[in-house]
Amino acid sequence: MKRSNEPIFWSLFGAGGMLAALIGPALVFITGIAVPFGLIFKPDTMSYAHMLALSQNWAGKIFILAVIALFLWHAAHRIHILLHDFGVHAVTAVRVLCYGGAFAGTVIAAYTLLMIKA
Amino acid sequence: MADTEKIIEIEVLRYRPEQDKEPVWQTYKVPFTDDMSVLQGVQYIKDYLDETVSFRWSCRMAICGSCGMMIDDKPKLSCKTFLRDYYPGKLRVEALKHLPIERDLIVDATDFMKKLESIKPYIIPKEERTLAQGEYLQTPQQRDMYEQFSSCINCMLCYAACPQYGLNPKFTGPGILALMHRYNADSRDGGQAERNELGYADEGYWGCTAVGYCSEVCPKGVDPANAINQNKMNSAINYFTRFITPGGADK
Incomplete structure (x- = not known):
């Protein structure tokens, strides 16, 4: 029996799922509701200067990359197996589209973050 | 009347x-x-x-x-x-x-029976013991690790429920993977390496997409989806650590 390479995708899926479950709703609340409506946080919390400062910091870069990339890998795997369950069996095409998309998103996010100089 | x-x-x-x-x-x-x-x-x-x-x-x-x-x-x-x-x-x-x-x-249950045999559904003793050494002891906690999975009656309802088995009959399927876990999780058993060659393949745990209908239809309260998910974790850990664990690499 050939060992499956699925653990690579499943681990990214699992990490993304855990991150999404832990901070996803909080991020939606903070960035989508609290800050725009001026609740809890100062109105300039998400100002350009603050966000730039976050992405100039290495810990900030890693956080932003993790949120973007792992969420994408999670979604890619979920959509991939969901399509399979629903009877779309163009396995290679679906894989290339889903995982390719997540990979492209990861590379673009990483490149963009690296380009932001302090 | x-x-x-x-x-x-x-x-x-x-x-x-x-x-x-x-x-x-x-x-x-x-x-x-x-x-x-x-x-x-x-x-x-x-x-x-x-x-x-x-x-x-x-x-x-x-x-x-x-x-x-x-x-x-x-x-x-x-x-x-x-x-x-x-x-x-x-x-x-x-x-x-x-x-x-x-x-x-x-x-026709031929496929099911063949798969059932292939996972060695019996305890492969971790250590040989003579009669004089007495029985293999197990604590209630150790028994709890596998007990629910031992309730399987091979009725194949989970195979009728599993969309993955329906799409690809090469997939080992919920009931038998749960039974594989039952033996792997038994503290007296030492057959994990033999069984997991199948478990770690696409035909094993990775053929499952966590639909979970198997666990819903089981008439005996076995939770094959849970057994498979636990083993996906074990399989993933083994996948990444096999080169740094003695004897972990593929043959």
């Missing part, structure tokens, strides 16, 4: 290989009482209406795992399902999905 008797329509998917090109529906009107199971309904058909209807059954009490069938498109043990729950409507019974029909409600 006769005047209180109710009548329910049972549609049976017939397939007699010597005369039917493909399965056909046949309807029977069955008198029943509230304590009658679907199995008893089908037995009534065979005894009084049509002796050619074929189906498997044995214990009538949800322990032998023989009488599984699709009842209104859901995999169920017919001995554990009651006619009264379908009345005044009718009900449809047919052979378990995803398995080849041998005749009427009987499926």
